[in-house]
Amino acid sequence: MSTAATAVPNPASRRGIIEWLTSTDHKHIGILYMCTSVFYFFVAGLLAMVIRAQLAQPGLTLVGPHAYNQIFTLHGTAMIFLFVVPFALGLANFLIPLQIGAPDMAFPRLNAFTYWIFFFGGLTIFSGAFVNGGAAASGWFAYAPLSEIRISTGGGQDLWIIGLLMTSVSGILAAVNFITTTFLYRAPGMTMWRLPIFTWEMIATSLLILMAFPSLAAVLALLFIDRHFGGQFFNASAGGSPVLYQHLFWFFGHPEVYIMILPYFGVISEIIPVFSRKPIFGYTGLVLSAFAIAGLSMGVWAHHMFTTGVVSNGFFAAVSFLIAVPTGIKFFNWVGTMWRGSLLLTTPMLFAIGFMLNFLIGGITGVMVASPPIDYQVEDSYFLVAHFHYVLGGGSLFAIFGAIYFWFPKVFGKLLSERRGKWCFWLLFVGFNTTFFVMQFLGAMGMPRRVYTYQNLPGWGNLNLIASIGALIMAAGVLVFVWDVIASSISRTRASDDPWGGYSLEWWATSPPPEYNFTSLPPIRSERPVFDAKHPDLARLSQK
Amino acid sequence: MNSARARLLFGSGLLLSTAGCGVYALPRGATTQALVMHQDWTVFTLAGSFVAIVVFALILFPLVVWRRRGDEYPPQFRRNNKLEITYTIIPLLMVIGLFAVTYHNDIIVEHLTAHPQNTIDVTAFRWSWLFHYPGTAINIAGTPQAAPQMVLPIGETTRINLTSVDVNHAFWIPAFLFKRDAIAGVDNSFDLFPTRMGLYRGRCAEFCGLDHALMTFTVRVVSQEDYARWLRAGGPAKVSAKGASS
Numbered sequence: 001m002s003t004a005a006t007a008v009p010n011p012a013s014r015r016g017i018i019e020w021l022t023s024t025d026h027k028h029i030g031i032l033y034m035c036t037s038v039f040y041f042f043v044a045g046l047l048a049m050v051i052r053a054q055l056a057q058p059g060l061t062l063v064g065p066h067a068y069n070q071i072f073t074l075h076g077t078a079m080i081f082l083f084v085v086p087f088a089l090g091l092a093n094f095l096i097p098l099q100i101g102a103p104d105m106a107f108p109r110l111n112a113f114t115y116w117i118f119f120f121g122g123l124t125i126f127s128g129a130f131v132n133g134g135a136a137a138s139g140w141f142a143y144a145p146l147s148e149i150r151i152s153t154g155g156g157q158d159l160w161i162i163g164l165l166m167t168s169v170s171g172i173l174a175a176v177n178f179i180t181t182t183f184l185y186r187a188p189g190m191t192m193w194r195l196p197i198f199t200w201e202m203i204a205t206s207l208l209i210l211m212a213f214p215s216l217a218a219v220l221a222l223l224f225i226d227r228h229f230g231g232q233f234f235n236a237s238a239g240g241s242p243v244l245y246q247h248l249f250w251f252f253g254h255p256e257v258y259i260m261i262l263p264y265f266g267v268i269s270e271i272i273p274v275f276s277r278k279p280i281f282g283y284t285g286l287v288l289s290a291f292a293i294a295g296l297s298m299g300v301w302a303h304h305m306f307t308t309g310v311v312s313n314g315f316f317a318a319v320s321f322l323i324a325v326p327t328g329i330k331f332f333n334w335v336g337t338m339w340r341g342s343l344l345l346t347t348p349m350l351f352a353i354g355f356m357l358n359f360l361i362g363g364i365t366g367v368m369v370a371s372p373p374i375d376y377q378v379e380d381s382y383f384l385v386a387h388f389h390y391v392l393g394g395g396s397l398f399a400i401f402g403a404i405y406f407w408f409p410k411v412f413g414k415l416l417s418e419r420r421g422k423w424c425f426w427l428l429f430v431g432f433n434t435t436f437f438v439m440q441f442l443g444a445m446g447m448p449r450r451v452y453t454y455q456n457l458p459g460w461g462n463l464n465l466i467a468s469i470g471a472l473i474m475a476a477g478v479l480v481f482v483w484d485v486i487a488s489s490i491s492r493t494r495a496s497d498d499p500w501g502g503y504s505l506e507w508w509a510t511s512p513p514p515e516y517n518f519t520s521l522p523p524i525r526s527e528r529p530v531f532d533a534k535h536p537d538l539a540r541l542s543q544k
Numbered sequence: 545m546n547s548a549r550a551r552l553l554f555g556s557g558l559l560l561s562t563a564g565c566g567v568y569a570l571p572r573g574a575t576t577q578a579l580v581m582h583q584d585w586t587v588f589t590l591a592g593s594f595v596a597i598v599v600f601a602l603i604l605f606p607l608v609v610w611r612r613r614g615d616e617y618p619p620q621f622r623r624n625n626k627l628e629i630t631y632t633i634i635p636l637l638m639v640i641g642l643f644a645v646t647y648h649n650d651i652i653v654e655h656l657t658a659h660p661q662n663t664i665d666v667t668a669f670r671w672s673w674l675f676h677y678p679g680t681a682i683n684i685a686g687t688p689q690a691a692p693q694m695v696l697p698i699g700e701t702t703r704i705n706l707t708s709v710d711v712n713h714a715f716w717i718p719a720f721l722f723k724r725d726a727i728a729g730v731d732n733s734f735d736l737f738p739t740r741m742g743l744y745r746g747r748c749a750e751f752c753g754l755d756h757a758l759m760t761f762t763v764r765v766v767s768q769e770d771y772a773r774w775l776r777a778g779g780p781a782k783v784s785a786k787g788a789s790s
Contacts (some may be wrong), residue, residue, distance in 0.1 A: 065754050137749050146711040194560025242712055243727060277612070279622050307714060308725045309732040313645055321639040329634040336627075338606035343620045345607070356603050364592040367639070371646040373584040373653050377570065377721040380714060380749040397738065444569040446718025447725045451757035518675055534696055538617055
C-alpha cells in the first residue's frame with residue numbers, strides 16, 4: 001500500500017516499474033505528469049528560496065551574478081513549462097476520460113509519448129546546469145539578441161531551446177488528444193452542454209495551445225538557426241529584428257498565461273459547487289466566458305511590448321482591458337454558486353477561496369499594467385513580478401493545491417488530512433501575500449526585476465526582508481503538505497469512492513478507478529450525473 | 545468555526561487596508577509627462593481598490609452567512625439571465641471608461657513636440673550608457689562601476705533619441721515614471737519636460753546579462769542658466785564623477 005504503484009489496484013500495475021514506464025493508461029500517465037510537475041515545483045521553489053535569500057538585504061553576495069541569472073531563468077522556466085502547464089495536462093489526463101465516461105484517451109500511445117517527451121524535455125533544460133558555461137541565463141523569455149550565440153555562448157542556452165521545443169511538441173500533441181477525446185469519446189447522454197466545467201476549460205485551453213505553441217516552436221527554431229546556422233533573423237545589423245523575436249514570443253507568451261489559468265478556473269468551478277451543495281451558477285455564461293478569454297487572449301500579446309515604442313499601444317490596451325470582462329463573469333459565477341448555498345470550508349474549498357482572493361489582486365493589477373502610462377513605470381519592475389505571481393502563484397498554484405486535496409482520494413484512494421491541509425493553506429496564504437504584496441510597492445518605487453543586488457535606498461531593505469520572510473512561511477506550508485502526503489499515504493484508512501459528495505462522473509468510479517474506469521454509468525441528464533443519481537428528488541427540481 | 549471566520553475577515557481586512565496605500569507608493573513625478581502618468585495611476589488604483597472591496601465582500605459574505613449547519617440541501621437554482629447580463633455589462637462599461645482615461649493620457653505622454661529646445665542621443669550598451677549632446681562635443685560614457693550623469697534643464701523640452709548597440713536595454717528614470725526600450729535597429733524618441741530640479745536615479749530595466757544590476761545612471765535637472773553654462777563649458781567630467789558616487 002505504501003508505494004504509488006500498488007495504490008492503483010489493476011492487475012497490470014502489479015508488474016511494478018516496467019508497467020509505469022510503458023503504461024498507456026490515462027490515469028497512469030496523468031499521475032506521472034502530476035508527480036513529475038510537482039517535483040519540478042519543489043526544484044523551482046528551492047531556486048526561489050535562493051533568490052529571496054540573496055535579496056533579503058541590499059548587497060548580499062550569497063550567489064554571484066552569473067549564478068543568479070541562471071537561477072531566476074530556471075525558476076521561471078520550470079514553474080511555467082515544467083509545473084503549471086504540465087500539472088494541468090496531467091490532471092486533465094486523469095480526469096477528462098473519467099468526467100466524460102470514457103475508458104481512456106482517444107490516442108493512448110500518443111498520450112504516453114506526450115508525457116515522455118515532456119519528461120526528457122525537462123531533463124534537457126536542467127542538464128544545462130552541468131555543461132560548460134552553466135544553464136541558460138537569459139530569462140524565461142530569452143530575448144534575442146541576449147540569447148544569441150555571440151552573447152550567450154554556453155551550451156546551456158541550446159539545451160534550454162531543445163528542451164523547450166520538446167515540451168512545446170508535448171503540449172501540442174496533448175491538446176490534439178484532449179480535443180479528440182472530448183469530441184468523440186463522450187458516454188451516451190453526455191452532450192457538450194452537459195460536460196463538467198473542467199473539461200470545457202480544457203477544451204478552451206487545448207484550442208489555445210494549438211494556436212499559441214506553434215509560435216513558440218517557431219521562435220525557438222529560428223533562435224537555434226540564428227545561433228548555429230547563421231540565420232540572422234534577430235540580428236539588426238544584418239537586417240534582422242530583435243522586435244520580431246518579441247512578437248513571435250509573446251504571440252505565444254500571452255495565450256500561455258491563459259493556458260496556465262483556464263484549467264484552474266475549471267478546477268475552482270468543480271470545487272466550489274460541491275462544497276456549496278449547489279449546481280454551478282450560470283453554466284452557459286461560464287463556458288462562453290472561457291472561449292471569450294481564449295479568443296481575446298490571441299489579440300493582446302503586444303501589451304508586453306508597450307515600452308518598445310514600436311507597437312500600437314492603444315489597440316493592445318483596449319483588447320487587454322476587454323479580457324477583464326469575461327474574467328469578471330467567472331467571479332460572479334463562483335459568487336452566484338456560493339450564494340444561498342450550504343458552504344463547507346474543507347481544505348479544497350479554502351484553496352478555492354484563496355485562489356479567488358489572490359487572483360482578484362492579480363487581475364486588478366493586470367488591468368493596471370494594461371494601461372500604457374502605468375506600464376511605462378512598472379514594466380520590468382517588481383510591480384510586474386508581484387502581478388504575475390498573484391496570477392500564477394496566488395492563482396494557479398492555489399488551485400493546484402485545491403485540486404490535489406480534492407482529487408487525491410480519487411487518484412490514490414487515500415484522504416489527505418483536513419487538519420494538516422488547513423495548516424498548509426494558512427501558511428501558504430499568509431506567506432504568499434507577505435511575499436508578494438510588498439513587491440507592488442517596491443516596483444512602484446523603482447526596483448527592477450532580475451537584479452542580483454540593489455542599492456540601499458530608503459525602505460528597500462525592509463520591504464525585501466518582509467518578502468523573504470514570507471517566502472520562508474510559504475516554504476513551511478509546502479513542508480506541511482509534503483508531511484501530509486507521506487503521512488496520509490502510509491495510513492491504512494482508505495477513502496470512499498465519493499468522499500465529498502461529488503458531482504461529475506469520476507466520483508461514480510471506485511477510488512482509485514479500475515483499468516478502463518467504469519463497469520456501469522448512471523443516466524447522464526445534466527453536468528452532474530452523480531449528484532442526480534444520488535438525489536433524484538433534487539435533480540428533478542434543478543433541471544429546467 | 546467562529547475563529548476560522550475571524551481569521552478570514554482579518555486576512556482580507558489586512559489586504560484591503562494595504563491596497564489603499566498603493567496610491568501613495570508611486571514617486572511624485574518630476575516631469576509634466578509624469579504628472580499625467582501619476583493621474584492615470586491614481587484613477588486605476590482607486591477604481592481597482594473599489595472593485596477589490598466589492599468583490600472581496602461578495603466572496604466573503606456567503607462564507608459568513610451561509611455556512612453548512614445541517615444536512616439540508618439549499619435551493620438548486622442555476623441561472624438568472626437578467627443578473628448575468630447585468631454583471632456582464634457593468635464591467636464592460638467600466639473598462640470602456642478606463643480605456644478612455646488611458647487613451648487620453650497615453651496620447652499626452654507619447655506626444656513629441658515639433659521643436660524641442662534640446663536633444664540628447666542616448667546609446668545603451670553592455671553595461672552602461674553613452675549620452676551625446678548633438679551640436680556639441682559632449683559625450684558622457686559610463687561603466688558599471690562609474691555611472692554616467694545626464695544633465696537636463698528645467699522647464700524646457702528635451703528630446704531623447706534612444707537606441708542600443710547590442711542587446712535590448714531599457715532607459716528608466718523611476719522619478720520620471722517613465723521607461724523606454726533601447727533596441728538595436730530601432731530609433732526611439734520621447735520628450736522629457738522636467739519640472740523639479742534635483743538629482744535622480746536612472747537605470748536599465750530590461751535584463752541584459754551579467755551586470756544588468758549595475759547598469760545605472762543619474763540625471764541632474766538644473767536651471768536653464770546652469771544648463772547653458774554647463775554646455776558652454778563642455779564640461780561634463782566634474783559633474784559625472786560626482787554622480788557616480790550616489
